[in-house]
Amino acid sequence: MSLWVDKHRPKSLDHVDYHQDISERFSALAATGDLPHLLVYGPSGAGKKTRVMGLLKKLYGPSVEKISTKSHKFVTPSKRELELGVICSAYHLEVTPSDMGNNDRLVIQQLLKETAETQQVDLNAKQRFKVVIINEADSLSRDAQAALRRTMEKYTKNIRLILLTNSTSNIIAPIRSRTLLVRVAAPTEQDIVNVLEKVAAKEHVDLENTKTLEKIASHSDRNLRKALLTLETLYTFAGSKTVSENTPIPTPDWEMVIGRIARELVSSRTPATLLAIRSLFYELLSHCIPPSTILKELTYRLIPVVPANLRVPLISAAATYEHRLKLGAKYIFHLEAFCAKVMVLLEE
Amino acid sequence: MSLDWGGGLFGSGSALDELQRVGTRSRELPRDESDMELSEGSDLSMSAEEDEGEGERGGEEVEPTSDPMTNHVTQMCDLDNHMTRFPSPAAEEDDFIAEMLRANEPKDLPASAASAAPSRDMPRDRTSPTRYITLYSGMTLSRAKKYIKTTRLRTMQQEEESLKNHYGIDVSGIRQKLVGQKFDSSETCNTPNPTAGDTGNTRPKTASCDTSKIPADAFSDSRHRAGLLVSGIGSRDGHLWVEKLRPQKLLDLNGHSDRHKDILYWLSEWNSFIFQTPSQAVQFKAKQREKWLKKSGRIEDAVHAGSRGVYEEREARDRPQKRILLVHGEPGTGKTTACGVLARNLGFNTLEMNASDDRGSEAFRRGVLGPMRTHSVTSKDRPNCVILDEIDGADPIFIDKLVKLVQRDEKEELWHERKNRHKKTSAKDKLNTLISRPIICIANNLHGLLYKLRPHCRIVNYGRLSPAQSLRIVQNVFRTEMKLQKLTSKQNRFLADICNSTDGDIRQAINILQFGTPEADTANLVDKSALWNNIVSSLFSHVPVGKDRANHVENLCQRSLRCGEWNKLVFGAFSAYITCLSGAGNLTQLTNIAKLDDWYHLYDLANTLGSRDSYHPYTLAAFSLMFGSTTKNHVTNVETDYSLTNQTQTQKLRLNDIYSNIPVELRRYLNKETLLDDLGMFLDTMTRQQRGVTPEQMASLAESLTSLGVSLKKENVYNEISSKREDVYVFVPPVCDLSRAPDGQPRDTNSVFLESLYKILTPDPTLKRPGEFSQVQPNKRHVAAHDLARDPDPRTRGGPPPSSSTAKKPSKSSTLLDFFIKETVEITPSQVVRNEAKEQQDTLNTWVSYFEGYSNAVRRDLTWEQLWME
Secondary structure: OOOHHHHOOOOOHHHOOOOHHHHHHHHHHHHHOOOOOEEEEOOOOOOHHHHHHHHHHHHHOHHHHOOEEEEEEEEOOOOOEEEEEEEEOOOEEEEOHHHOHHHHHHHHHHHHHHHHHOOOOOOOOOOOOEEEEEOOHHHOOHHHHHHHHHHHHHOOOOEEEEEEEOOHHHOOHHHHHHOEEEEOOOOOHHHHHHHHHHHHHHOOOOEOOHHHHHHHHHHOOOOHHHHHHHHHHHHHHHOOOOEOOOOOOOOOHHHHHHHHHHHHHHHOOOHHHHHHHHHHHHHHHHOOOOHHHHHHHHHHHHOOOOOHHHHHHHHHHHHHHHHHHHHOOOHHHHHHHHHHHHHHHHHO | OHHHHHHHHHHHHHHHHHHHHHHHHHHHOOOOHHHHHHHHHHHHHHHHHHHHHHHHHHOOOOOOOOOOHHHHHHHHHHHHHHHHOOOOHHHHHHHHHHHHHHHHHHHHOHHHHHHHHHHHHOOOOOOOOHHHHHHHHOOOHHHHHHHHHHHHHHHHHHHHHHOOOHHHEOHHHHHHHHHHHHHHHHHHHHOOOHHHHOOOOOOOOOOOOOHHHOOHHHHHHHHHHHHHHHHHHOOOHHHOHHHHOOOOOHHHOOOOHHHHHHHHHHHHOOHHHHOOOOOHHHHHHHHHHHHHHHHOOOHHHHHHHHHOOOOOOOOHHHOOOOOEEEEEEOOOOOHHHHHHHHHHHOOOEEEEEOOOOOOOHHHHHHHHHHHHHOOOHHHOOOOEEEEEOOHHHOOHHHHHHHHHHHHHHHHHHHHHHHHHHHOOOOHHHOOOOOOOOOEEEEEOOOOHHHHOOHHHEEEEEEOOOOHHHHHHHHHHHHHHHHOOOOOOHHHHHHHHHHHHHHOOOHHHHHHHHHHHOOOOOHHHHEOHHHOHHHHHHHHOOOOOOOHHHHHHHHHHHHHHHHHOOHHHHHHHHHHHHHHHOOOOOOHHHHHHHHHHHHHHHHHHHHHHHOOOHHHHHHHHHHHHHHHOOOOOOOOOOOOOOHHHHHHHHHHHHHHHHHHHHOOHHHHOOOOOOOHHHHHHHHHHHHHOOOOOOOHHHHHHHHHHHHHOOOEEEEEEEEEOOOOEEEEEEEEEOOOOOOOOOOOOOOOOOOHHHHHHHHHHHOOOHHHHOHHHHHHOOHHHHHHHHHHHHHOOOOOOOOOOOOHHHHHHOHHHHHHHHHHHHHHHHOOOHHHHHHHHHHHHOOOOOEEEOOOOOOOOOOOEEEOHHHHHHO
């Protein structure tokens, strides 16, 4: 038994619920018997990995789902030994760069070379090449990406790369030019509702009407995984009762805190408020909420409550400070300055 | 040339140390004379040559050293042998010196035989290294002094150049002052004719003429000053106050007293295992057994049991629950000291491994596994306690091995537990791979490599000391070192300044203190204007107008450049400016605040990109120009982003733990970055305390938790508030409180909810292993039980004999036996009294069994008499 997210994950491209065009394209790709390097990007919870796995299944058949974890050993130039767990089947392997830390360049080089230099032994294999999936490819360091680009060309005979990432902005241009870019957009709310309905029916969830599902979908940030997890949570604690429209949807505490910040910002515009807000910011940051997420959420919460003529300057300010956040390292300065800026806007 | 000299100094310095060490060693170990002669001779001839050159350059008179060298050394060895006869060198030193003087007289100073006698009466300096020089290198004292003086002078000059004003304290100024002093004293020391008072009297004489009148205290003071100088160059450890005043005894420990208690508590949990001082329950059990044996007429057996001692078997579970203690905290808060002192005080022999040692797999075997099984020769039969200092810098392999050791230990213990329950094993065939000695790890931070180790450790946090705490310690140090009864307010202020500027780092504070205390005019020694908290305070003072304005800014920039701790300065200013704002806030103030970000941005960007700090002062100046006010504000407590980074790291680590614990099938679809966003919330809601949860809900909850690799563990934790040990349920990995409301309290533990969840997640271990029981034939067990009753092995754990219970209810025997063995270990006081009362009476082994499902169920033996009476 497992989580619903896992249990009801579509097992092949034919069963995928939305973005049929991508499935069709993937099916077509698999049918040609060859595969370009792929760069699949899209927000989290959109179904990138699910589709890629579907593609692999089309390419190699069901045996690609027999996965195991192998640990590879690497020796850094400074003679330190590293161990990295790699998920692999007979036809593909998956790596996550954040597991490798600072040595990702080395790992990428050695691992790919190793894989590329051994030919496919299995004569029954449908394809001559192996697939290497790199999760979170945007967290690869520049060095590692640079190391990747020549390898991609040199060993095309034996390996194909599939890079999974949230956005292409951190992928260097040479790699982008060597890959086929596939965008998996976040599902629309209607898509999410459809999926939720299907799952609810399979799990025999008592539903009053689809309004609940719509509510869940609208709270999920168009993240299907989040929506399914929410549904499961609701179901677990609703027990024998039916899941109704009025069932409160659990929101993360940090979102509520940001809501509070927004309210306080608008209601009282004094330095004392700033001081109070600062401590909240500190807490949020210490809980690993990314500062850019805080800023974004705060802006979204502010937009409905500020007068219409202030919305453009507000967004412009948010953009400015977001830029500064990205450039710098002392986030708290910029978050506070944004609040001050909002206060100034409101005062004027 | 001067560079060579620097090397020469350190070289000869270490040679000097070596000499001393040889000296002390020779007291302990008998050594072959000729052997010694050889090695020493060769060493010394080298340094002697060097000395000669130096002596000539200095224009000092040169004694003939080359020829009598070997003779001299032989004599020295005689002296050494002579020394070995005295058990305590300190008490015998005077005799020793007298002996030495006599030996020296005829050779070096034939003319001064007469003057040697009075010099013996003078107070002598026992700690000065110079004596050893005279003794071993065969130079005369005057030459030795000259030698030391010149070498010191040269290195000091070199060091001066490299000194900076750290913590706003003008170290080089102090240095210079001290150098001046030292010269005076050494000059006076050398000016009187060398033949008069020089035979072995080595103390630096500030006033050689009226020695007799000077009280002992004054001597120690002048000596102390010399010591200060020596320590400044770093030639001798003992003179650094930090080392000299390092706590040696339990009572000396300062600082985090509650944390010390934590360590002490953990270490004392080892007592029953290592020192075999039993816990009370076990003690009682043994006594009971002895009584029972006596009563049942088997006196020999009873005596036997008594003589064999209670602790035949050292139970693996008598150790603390976590076998490794992990102490972490800021540098300079006394982690290493506390661990060392506490371990030694509890009777351990401490073995320390730190970053200076090689820490690969070989070192692990030698340094960690070795001490587990052996006693070191010098430890006087004390058990070892391994202290792994600075473990955060260790090789990953080292930590891996440590983790594996713990895991193996846990497995082994489980195995023993099971084995013990059903089969009696001898004490010898266990404890092979168990961790049998305490291991203490010390680290500055828990992040990075240590995350694997953390779950297996009891963790003690040594936080930053508050300025008040550190002030108390520093005051103590100052008083002891300066021999003062009371401190003047000026001195107090000086100490407070030091403490404030060092931010709870005691080591740093004492170091500064040592170099900054010599004279009364302490005010000049600390450049107060460059202390960061003072700068921050003055940022918000009044800003003059007109021409002075530029001067003011210029002054601020200069001061902050001298301070140089930009992070502290900027964060100090940042956290202080709002509190310094007056009034309810108007538009200009708000605009200013918003504008300030341009400056932050400049600072932040420059800092991140690692550009030079030349623009940083202007960020501070901006603060001053925007928020400088007429009101005088003194900024005292200023937060930096340090704690923030620390907390963020902890949270990241927690997420990492959770991530790596999720089964691969699911994990491959998850992204570490967005984990908190989707899964974090889910986990948080799922583990939240729920009221009125139905069993089905519980089951599905448990199911989803298991599929995420989350489990619930029961831990027996010492509760500081109620000062009791309590059962606490902990999620592993720590999914609870992931996105707790920032200002909210940690959730109150609803033990009922967790308990029921625990039961679902971890089925009862006694029910879990039906296979083991079924393997044992019932009649076999029966026989075994009877055997036990007839000839009770002292190693059996059960207090009251299990025989009758098995005899009466053979069908249930196995579970009963199991149940009772487990039960009798924890005997409540009331039971104890009752049982003891029963022991007094004649037992006929009649058992009445009460309802067993009830928790108060007690089995007690009754006599027929009692039965009829009632």
